[in-house]
Amino acid sequence: MTVSFDSCSLATTCYVGAADSRAAASVLLNGSNLSPMVTHKVAERGEAMGKKDKDKKKKKWKEEEDESQDQSGKSPPGTYADGHPLHQIQYLEAKLILKPDRFTSVESFREFGKLVKKTAKKEEVDFIPDAEAGLRPNIREILFLDTPDFRLYNNAFILRRRIAYVDGFPVGDPEIVFKYRHPDEKTAAAVDVRPKISGKYRIKFKAEALPLKDRIGSYRVLYSHNCVFGLSQVHEADRMSMQTLVRIFPALGILRREPDEKVCLVSEAIVEEVLLKLGELDFGKGQVGKCDVALWRTRGEHQSLVGEFAFQVKFDSREDVHQKAQKRCEQFFISLQQDVQDWISLGTTKTGMVYRLKGNAPQGHE
Secondary structure (H helix, E strand, O other): OOOOOOOOOOOOOOOEOOOOOHHHHHHHHHOOOOOHHHHHHHHHHHHHOOHHHHHHHHHHHHHHHHHHHHHOOOOOOOEOOOOOEOOOOOEEEEEEEEOHHHOOOHHHHHHHHHHHHHHHHHOOOEEEEOHHHHOOOEEEEEEEEEOOOOHHHHOOEEEEEEEEEEOOEEEEEEEEEEEEEEOOHHHHHHOOOOOOOOOOOEEEEEEEEEOOOOOOOOOEEEEEEEEEEEHHHOOOOOOOEHHHHHHHOHHHHHHOOOOOOEOEEHHHOOEEEEEEEEEEEEOOOOOEEEEEEEEEEEOOOOOEEEEEEEEEEEOOOHHHOOHHHHHHHHHHHHHHHHHOOOOEOOOOOHHHHHHOOOOEOOOOOO
């Protein structure tokens, strides 16, 4: 049977932990050493407000909510509310979720890289080693933010912050990633993830291929509609407020329930990503994808959560992808699953593993 990276779908349930760490998340997102008492000031002021002030505040919040819903409401077919054309898929990212206990040292990363190279040779895919493959892995810190009842994740939204470390110190502008991930391409494309900021941002609309939930040898596809920008582009003092988030991401307007709602750190977990670049896979006809292998573990405890191998191919449009290169890419992904089946962990994603740390089960779309 012929399969295509455009044709698969899924529906799955992931697990998420209850998180009541607003103060910690506020420090991590804002980059300041705020006292935990700061997180209670809004509630205290709310209790002290008179009825008139409360009504005025609720009216203002309702007007903002209506405005956000208007921005994400009905629009002409094929466009967003402002007339901008719907974003089109320009990335294919294929992922294998791996058992974390296989990664005990950097040599484990390189061992997996040798298996990738072996499969590439078998499938007549050129493998070009990365110059950094023999160096130390890259380290990044990642955290996820959501409401205490995981309203974002339950509605297919993901919000995370990511920052790179060099020689033990954070470098560069922390990166905010906001995404809507769904098994239906049209549903994913219809959600306008563009942020309301004055600075620069990037849109990355991906088709993400994963093995089937219960067996290897084929794949399923999630459609990930992402925007990425630097944390310095957010100038509000309270970056943990849903009011701030709805202003930046109008698509979240339908999820806000109360004027003073805040988001907090998911599962009380800060993730440390250990990533080793492996090289490039050349599928022919100009389709080249960078590949890497990574381990996610909790910061502090160093509890290993999940491993991942991934490669990503960028293209201007689907019409630019030659059928021969696409078939070679599909066959390589299926063949690699079979060659490294002892390493593979089925039925989850990296994000899903973080959300399930505390044992609760939201209705995810992954």
